[in-house]
Amino acid sequence: MHNQPGSPVNLPDFDHCVTDLTGPSLPERLAKLPLFRELPPGLGYPVDALPKVLSDAVSAIVDLTQCQPAIAAGSVLAVSSLAAQAHANVLLPHGATAPLSLYLVTIAESGDRKSAADVYAMRPVRIAETDGQAAYRDQLDNYKLERESWDGAKAKIIRDKALAMDPAALKEAIGQLGRPPKEPLNPSIIFAEPTMAGLQKAYHCCRPSLGLFSDEGGQMLGGHALRDESRLHTIATLNDFWQGSPINRTRAGDGHSLLLDRRLALHLMIQPGIAHQLLGNADAIATGLTARLLVAAPPSLAGSRHFRMPAPESSGKLQRFTSRVSEMLSTWPHHERDPQRLMPRSLPMAPDAQHKWISFHDDCQTRVSPIGVWKGIRPWGEKAPEQAARLAGVIAVVQNEKVGEIGEDSMAAAITIAEFYGSEMLRLAGQSSVDSDVHSASDLLQWLRKQNKTCFHLAEVYQLGPNNLRTAKAAQLACQILETHGEIVPLSDGLLINGKRHRRAWMVVPD
Structure with missing residues (x-):
């Protein structure tokens, strides 16, 4: 006897979770509703x-x-x-610059x-970036030598017992060393996925643009x-x-x-x-x-x-x-x-x-x-x-x-x-601007497709799935949305994996 539209599919065992959906048993049950309205066509780039x-x-x-x-x-x-951006700002008519x-x-x-x-x-x-690397390595070697020499000279001054007794003379002697050598700029220009702290740190050692x-x-x-x-x-x-x-x-x-x-x-x-x-x-x-x-x-x-x-x-x-x-x-x-x-x-x-x-x-x-x-x-x-x-x-x-x-x-x-x-x-x-719950359901569907899931259970979603579905409540809601849209079908007897039956489980409807 065929399942009625709206009824769960009876596939209790993982080994029998087969998505042969070409027969006449579930035609209405598997009719899909799009999660999002189709985008209207855009203009060509000018x-x-x-x-x-x-x-x-x-x-x-x-x-x-x-x-x-x-x-x-x-x-x-x-x-x-x-x-x-390194060369100019634009002057706006009201006097501000950008x-x-x-x-x-x-x-x-x-x-x-x-x-x-x-x-x-x-x-x-x-x-x-590549051309700058060779020069940077040479400059960095020279900098390290110069910095080591400068640090040594400063340490020698500080160890001088006579100068240690005279703060003004000590300050003057250190001042005569001049400024410490400046580290050469790292030639890196592009950063792919830094934290903001990492990006800010890069501005201390790289070019300003x-x-x-x-x-x-x-x-x-x-x-x-x-x-x-x-x-x-x-x-x-x-x-x-x-x-x-x-x-x-x-x-x-x-x-x-x-x-x-x-x-x-x-x-x-x-x-x-x-x-x-x-x-x-x-x-x-x-x-x-x-x-x-x-x-x-x-x-x-x-x-x-x-x-x-x-x-x-x-x-x-x-x-x-x-x-x-x-x-x-x-x-x-x-x-x-x-x-x-x-x-x-x-x-x-x-x-x-x-x-x-x-x-x-x-x-x-x-x-x-x-x-x-x-x-x-x-x-x-x-x-x-x-x-x-x-x-x-x-x-x-x-x-x-x-x-x-x-x-x-x-x-x-x-x-x-x-x-x-x-x-x-x-x-x-x-x-x-679509409701965030629908986007979360879309994230789950993409994850299921990427993982090539045929069947899955709820705990998989909030333990292994997308980051925005890390609670059972959020995962359950996403599954309900996908179920409503015909992307997944509930398994009435749950899913048996390694001898353990998961009651809240679904079959993924193929594209």
């Missing part, structure tokens, strides 16, 4: 709006990898921001060539930096870096220090299934981090990428971008006595560029009004004018780091790009 050095790089990466233009553009803009730091997030499935695109865009950065880039951004979202006990500190620190604010650092053993005039560019590449952990995170929304992000989620091209040879000119296009960024990374303006404290100049807008920016600013205010098209992404829309100004500065400086002002063409390009990211944020807003 590659042609970018200046030639950037649009050529994007088109070359697309040709070489067959990725979506939005993926290539995200990587190219992130690297451009990393290079430009760094050229951009925070980009690219959402794409595994296999959509995120990493391949990033490898090409990151070439100038990796070259700078760094990047937080990861083609596996999920590792950062699930890592220590964004765990419950660290999340607020991480988000607040990222917000401070975006603003260009001084960063306070207090550590046991290291004492207190203040990081001035540092810059951070960010690019996280994440998969759609975990995007809500960032875009839908209540703390990230409440503190304004999500409003500072430029997010793109292009559709997958899987199944449509037939083999073809890249165009001969693509290598040359990419090399011009690599050379340009390499020049910018080779030096940075800094205080005369402190190479770790940037001195970026203020980059004003030309009159025509300023007019365009003010028009865009006022248009954004209309869009975020209670009846405006951006009312659902109001915090992001409020920051859109500044995003456009930052983008314009990056575009101008990448073309010429000595440029004196932002021209009309750069501003027009920046506004077009900001419009694209606004449309993406609006498109994604509905999905990221």
Whole structure:
């Protein structure tokens, strides 16, 4: 006798948990309801709006990898921001300045060539890091010798009994040694998934303009930096870096220090299934981090990428971008006595560029009004004018780091790009605002698929499953949601494993 719709499946033994679901017994029971509303199609990335050095790089990466233009553009803009942020700030019409730091997030499935695109865009950065390593090793050896000599000379002075009796003479003798040798700067530029304490520490030994880039951004979202006990500190620190604010650092053993005039560019590449952990995170929304992000989620091209040879000119296009960024990374303006404290100049807008920016600013205010098209992404829309100004500065400086002002063409390009990211944020807003319990159920479903689970029991979920389902109550609720949506089917007799029967158990319905 066939099971009736809504009734549990009777599969009491793990060895009999077989998902032959092609027969007529459970057609209604296994009808699935999607967990999320399907995303509406997005706009194409406005590659042609970018200046030639950037649009050529994007088109070359697309040709070489067959990725979506939005993926290539995200990587190219992130690297451009990393290079430009050391050289200038943008001067806004009302007199405030803003760094050229951009925070980009690219959402794409595994296999959509995120990493391949990033490898090409990151070439100038990796070259700078690699070339700097050889010189750094030699400089570090010399520093250690000089420091050992300096420390020895100081120790000898301190041991001098005559000087020990005269504090003024002791201070003068130590002063005559001069300052201790300064440790050479570590050539590392990119950090993939540090804690905020680790990132702040890096600014003590590395250049003052760094990047937080990861083609596996999920590792950062699930890592220590964004765990419950660290999340607020991480988000607040990222917000401070975006603003260009001084960063306070207090550590046991290291004492207190203040990081001035540092810059951070960010690019996280994440998969759609975990995007809500960032875009839908209540703390990230409440503190304004999500409003500072430029997010793109292009559709997958899987199944449509037939083999073809890249165009001969693509290598040359990419090399011009690599050379340009390499020049910018080779030096940075800094205080005369402190190479770790940037001195970026203020980059004003030309009159025509300023007019365009003010028009865009006022248009954004209309869009975020209670009846405006951006009312659902109001915090992001409020920051859109500044995003456009930052983008314009990056575009101008990448073309010429000595440029004196932002021209009309750069501003027009920046506004077009900001419009694209606004449309993406609006498109994604509905999905990221879905109830967190549904997202937790989605996390569980992904975990079950990844673990190739045919059947499972409740204790497995809260003992071994996703981090946000570490209680029986949370795990039970996630299972109920998946059951309602037809993704899993309850086992009436439970599940027998190694002689132990687990009463609350389910069978996973295959795709």
